[in-house]
Each structure stands twice: as structure tokens, then as C-alpha cells.
Amino acid sequence: MNRALWTSIAAIGTAQALKISARVRAKEHWAWRDLFRTGGMPSSHSAGAVSLATYIGLKKGSSSISFALASLLSLVVMYDAMGIRRHAGLIAMEVNLLEETVVKLTEQHPPHVHQQRGEDLEERLGHLPKEVLGGALLGVLIGCLGYATESGRTGRFENGFKFIRKSLTGLV
Structure with missing residues (x-):
């Protein structure tokens, strides 16, 4: 099983489910086509791409080529969504x-x-910047969850949060 792929798909599905629940509350009805609509909060594209980058970063390290590619893909996806x-x-x-x-x-x-x-x-x-940010944050959370629950190892959250803290420190 490709854990990175399934983590990314889970992030996309979760984002779409959150959008549907928001649409149901706002409109009080739901249609199957809402499952495949773009736009809205949170961005499922951003969630999927960022969860992939997060998972790979935790699994392979932030200096790996795989993490660099996934991170670049995430930036392109988010830029495209907002632009x-x-x-x-x-x-x-x-x-x-x-x-x-x-x-x-x-x-x-x-x-x-x-x-x-x-x-x-x-x-x-497309998306507003806050919708892309919401998707990115959801992606980080699901990427960490995917990594932490891999092979039943639930004590891996600490590594995920250390990775996030280290990455954010490098940006500031």
C-alpha cells in the first residue's frame, strides 16, 4: 500500500466532506455533484498536495529530493488555486x-x-487565500496523522511536530 498516496487522498476527501457540510448548512440541500465541485473552504487541492509533502518530509526528511518535489508541487498547486x-x-x-x-x-x-x-x-x-491556507493546514494535520499511524506507531506525533517547528523556524 502506498501510504503517501492514501494520505493525500484522505486529505482531499476530508476537505471535500468539510465543504459539503458547509454547503448543506448554508443551502439546506445537497447534490452528488457537490462532491466534485471546486472552490470553497478548505481547498482540497491544497490539502492533498500539502499532506503529501508533509508525509514525505516526515518519512524521508526535509533534505530529501522527494520532499523538495512534493513541496514545489504544493506551492504550484496553491499559487494556481489563488491565481x-x-x-x-x-x-x-x-x-x-x-x-x-x-x-x-x-x-x-x-x-x-x-x-x-x-x-x-x-x-x-479557484480559492481565496484563506481557503488555500485552510486546505494547507488541514493537509499538514492529515500528513502528520498519516505518518503517525503508519504501521500502528501512534507515538510518532512528536516527530511530526518537531519537523513542523523546525520548518517554520527556518522560514522566520
């Missing part, structure tokens, strides 16, 4: 608004015809 994907969502909002405006204009001027799209574009594609 490109978020801006794509903002563009989708503008396109949807433009569609509404064109429909109203063609209704006011009957000789002009506009074929309306069936559905609006999905607007919630």
Missing part, C-alpha cells in the same frame, strides 16, 4: 453577466436574435 483558477472564475462571472445583458437587449430589439446558452458558466473555480 489562475480564481481569475478564470471571475471571468466566468463577467461572461454570465454579459450573457444576461445580451438577452435583455435582444428582447428589447426584436429583429436581433441571440441564441442563449443552456447553463451559466461555473464561477467558483
Whole structure:
């Protein structure tokens, strides 16, 4: 069993479950497609990538090539979530608004015809910085849990927290 992979999948699943519970509380209904939606708190992409980096860092050490690759992947994923994907969502909002405006204009001027799209574009594609941070923190927690529970060794949390403290000290 690839423990790193399953730890990452668990982080993604946990983040999606947290998003669904928040949507249920807000809307009071749930749909299966919510399980695969992007955007919202916490970022499942960030949670998955950071849990992988955390697990590898604890397992192989912070100076390993594997940890460096997983960390770089995490940074790219988080940057993409806050940047490109978020801006794509903002563009989708503008396109949807433009569609509404064109429909109203063609209704006011009957000789002009506009074929309306069936559905609006999905607007919630990316994340706010706090949603990415929430996913990253969840990823660290689940990465530590995955490492600590490996092969039934539950006393490994101390190493995980030492690793986190050491990593944060190096950043400050």
C-alpha cells in the first residue's frame, strides 16, 4: 500500500466532506455533484498536495529530493488555486453577466436574435487565500496523522511536530 498516496487522498476527501457540510448548512440541500465541485473552504487541492509533502518530509526528511518535489508541487498547486483558477472564475462571472445583458437587449430589439446558452458558466473555480491556507493546514494535520499511524506507531506525533517547528523556524 502506498501510504503517501492514501494520505493525500484522505486529505482531499476530508476537505471535500468539510465543504459539503458547509454547503448543506448554508443551502439546506445537497447534490452528488457537490462532491466534485471546486472552490470553497478548505481547498482540497491544497490539502492533498500539502499532506503529501508533509508525509514525505516526515518519512524521508526535509533534505530529501522527494520532499523538495512534493513541496514545489504544493506551492504550484496553491499559487494556481489563488491565481489562475480564481481569475478564470471571475471571468466566468463577467461572461454570465454579459450573457444576461445580451438577452435583455435582444428582447428589447426584436429583429436581433441571440441564441442563449443552456447553463451559466461555473464561477467558483479557484480559492481565496484563506481557503488555500485552510486546505494547507488541514493537509499538514492529515500528513502528520498519516505518518503517525503508519504501521500502528501512534507515538510518532512528536516527530511530526518537531519537523513542523523546525520548518517554520527556518522560514522566520
